Each structure stands twice: as structure tokens, then as C-alpha cells.
Amino acid sequence: MQELARLTEAIPEEAQRLAHWAWSLLPFDAGSRLHWSGLIAFFLLGTAAWLFARRQGHAEGKGGLADFLIPRSMYFSRSSLVDVKVYFANKLIEPAMGIVTSGVQLGLVIAVAKLVGGGVHGESSGALPWTVLALATLLAALAGDFAYYVTHRLHHEHPVLWPFHKLHHSAEYLTPLTAKRNHPVYELIFGFVSALFLAPVMGVIFGLFGVYDTATLLGLGVVILAFNAAGGALRHSHIWIDYGPVVSRILISPAQHQIHHSCAVKHHDKNYGLIFAIWDWMFGTLYVPQGRETLEFGVADAAGVRQAQVHTSLTSAYLVPFAEAGEALRARGTSSRVMAE
Numbered sequence: 001m002q003e004l005a006r007l008t009e010a011i012p013e014e015a016q017r018l019a020h021w022a023w024s025l026l027p028f029d030a031g032s033r034l035h036w037s038g039l040i041a042f043f044l045l046g047t048a049a050w051l052f053a054r055r056q057g058h059a060e061g062k063g064g065l066a067d068f069l070i071p072r073s074m075y076f077s078r079s080s081l082v083d084v085k086v087y088f089a090n091k092l093i094e095p096a097m098g099i100v101t102s103g104v105q106l107g108l109v110i111a112v113a114k115l116v117g118g119g120v121h122g123e124s125s126g127a128l129p130w131t132v133l134a135l136a137t138l139l140a141a142l143a144g145d146f147a148y149y150v151t152h153r154l155h156h157e158h159p160v161l162w163p164f165h166k167l168h169h170s171a172e173y174l175t176p177l178t179a180k181r182n183h184p185v186y187e188l189i190f191g192f193v194s195a196l197f198l199a200p201v202m203g204v205i206f207g208l209f210g211v212y213d214t215a216t217l218l219g220l221g222v223v224i225l226a227f228n229a230a231g232g233a234l235r236h237s238h239i240w241i242d243y244g245p246v247v248s249r250i251l252i253s254p255a256q257h258q259i260h261h262s263c264a265v266k267h268h269d270k271n272y273g274l275i276f277a278i279w280d281w282m283f284g285t286l287y288v289p290q291g292r293e294t295l296e297f298g299v300a301d302a303a304g305v306r307q308a309q310v311h312t313s314l315t316s317a318y319l320v321p322f323a324e325a326g327e328a329l330r331a332r333g334t335s336s337r338v339m340a341e
């Protein structure tokens, strides 16, 4: 009987989880970069850019607002169709990946909490003092952002990892959905690195206060909300929003991320950051634009020439990276044997 009671209790929980996942497919998901706050900022900042282009007499401001914000040639391109397919396919496997990475994260957090607090507190007031909440929010943002920088840079610099991030860069047009054009292997590695970097912050606060939380507003983390409001959704777009030479050393602007996607040689391996530009600044990978630049997006060779598209379908988007990573592994094996001889 008890088992039956437990089962009936568990069913609504499962149904809730399923409903939450279905909800997360829509751009209203609280944790998503496609949250409505980002889409509103996309529209408002995009409109401001269109008005500016019109006033300056630029060719791109000559057409209507809808054509400027969402050009059909980009949004209905083959490249953008692959974005859509990868987005929905990733959604199908996301719950399984989430269980693995959140399990690792939980284990690490508990281990750190036990070290700091001598054991997880049985009782807590249920809320953090606001100063601790503010500190936790800042530290979690810095830790998560640094995890992104490390994962991202590793994928660019390691030939075996690069094919799994190359899918993101093979987009020939940037739309807000391109942010989600990531290979599951990249997502999984990012999940593990995030767990590793966030666990100390979460564990110390949990160990000391028996509760962990970060500041939220409108049902969204304040850092993500600020990121969205500052035009986070425009990072993957053709719309140039530049924060200027000073702020661009602290925060990565949409223009700086577009530069990260550029084929031009001078832009290669620059601007790895997500929110903060400080990591790029510290480690010498920052590129601050000195004015409007015309960019071509895609994967380019060392001479800056765009390479032929290899991710033409969902199947090739998922499988080609494994084949290319295998080739890179074999090439490394051959070169290390030659070195040894």
C-alpha cells in the first residue's frame, strides 16, 4: 500500500517535470536565453539600430523594419533550418544530459558543503541575508562565466574538441536560435565544467548557511535578465550593437560575439566570453572593435576563406563531428609516433 501511495505521489511530479520540459521548448522558459525579456530587447534594440541606420543613410536602413529585423534570406536559409533541427533534437536529449550533469554538480556541492560546514545543516532559516544573496549572485555569475570561457576556448584550441564546437561556427547566418546550435558533446562538457566551477561557490554558501540561492526578478536570475536586457539575443544576429571601447573591456557586446563568428583572420580566436569580457582581457584574447565592421560568418581556414558547409542536415550536424574528432585523434597518434621515432 505504501508503495502505491509513493507511486501516486511520484506521478504528478513526473507529469510536472514533463510539462516543464514541454514549456521549455517555448521562448518563455525562465532559464533560457530565448526568454521573452531577451526577445523584447531584441525588438527594441533592433528597432533603435534600424532608426540609426535610416538617419545615417545606410543601405540596411532603406527597407522596412521587419525586413531589417528578420530578413527572410537569413531566417529561411538552409543554415537556419539546421539551427531549428538541432534545437529541437537537443531538447529531446536534454533531460537525460541534465540528470547526469546535475547529479555530478549535486555530488560536488555536497562534498564542498560538508568540508566547509562540517555537514549539511538540517535546519536553516530558508533564506539568505541579502548581502550573502548579492555575493552569491555575483560569485555564481563569475564562476559560471569563467566555466564558459574555459570550455569555449578549450574547444577552439584542442583539435579533438573543435569539431564539436565547429557546428556552432558553421552557421552562415546568425539568428537568436543559433545560440542553441550546439553539439550535445559540447553541451555535456560545458555542463561538467560548470559543475566543477560552480560547486565551490554553491558548496561554501550551502555549508555555511544551509541554503543556497541567487537573486531573481520576474522569475529569472538577475544576471541573465540584465544580459538579456543588454541585447544578449542580438549576439546571434546580423544587427550590430557595440558597447564602445570602455564597456567592451568589461562586458562582451553583441558586436564582439559576431566578431567571434567572423571569417576574417584578425578575428580568429578572439572574444570567447559570454557575459564578461574580463577573461578575454586577462588572457589576451579580447578584440574591441574600433567602429562598424562588415562581417562574413562561418568556418574559415587560416587564410580567412570560408570552408564548404559540412553540416547540411541534422544527421551530419550530429555525426560529422564524431568522424572529424576521430580523424584528429588518429592524426595526433601519428604525429606523436613520428616524434617518438
Ligand SMILES: [Zn+2]
Residues within 6 Å of the ligand: 152, 156, 165, 169, 260
Ligand atoms: Zn566559438
Ligand SMILES: [Zn+2]
Residues within 6 Å of the ligand: 168, 178, 179, 236, 257, 261
Ligand atoms: Zn556564437
